[in-house]
Amino acid sequence: MRPSSLATRNRTLIRAAVIAGLGLCLSGCGSRENLPPVFGAVFGVPGVQQAPYSVGKIGDPVVQPGDRVIGTAANAPGQCIYFSGTSDRRFRADCPEGYRP
Secondary structure: OOHHOOOHHHHHHHHHHHHHHHHHHHHHHHOOOOOOOOOHOOOOOOOOOOOOOOOOOOOOOOOOOOOOEEEOOOOOOOOEEEEEEOOOOOOEEOOOOOOOO
């Protein structure tokens, strides 16, 4: 191949890629109903679906049978870290009576 035909071919491929990329971007802007909520929150796109937000407080966890103590909480004296046997989660609650680390 001659160098001039290679340069022309590269320019053609670059133009095709740019046009395809613009088409892909513009096709996403046509329908705002199927865009994830992040487009509204981060990019400010109006009319996209929104995730509901509610103000509230998460209740304090209660130690149940099957939960085991992992250790003491570093920043909360008198509280321990438990591992929940039912939900495979860790939580902080008051240490059991007579617990010594």
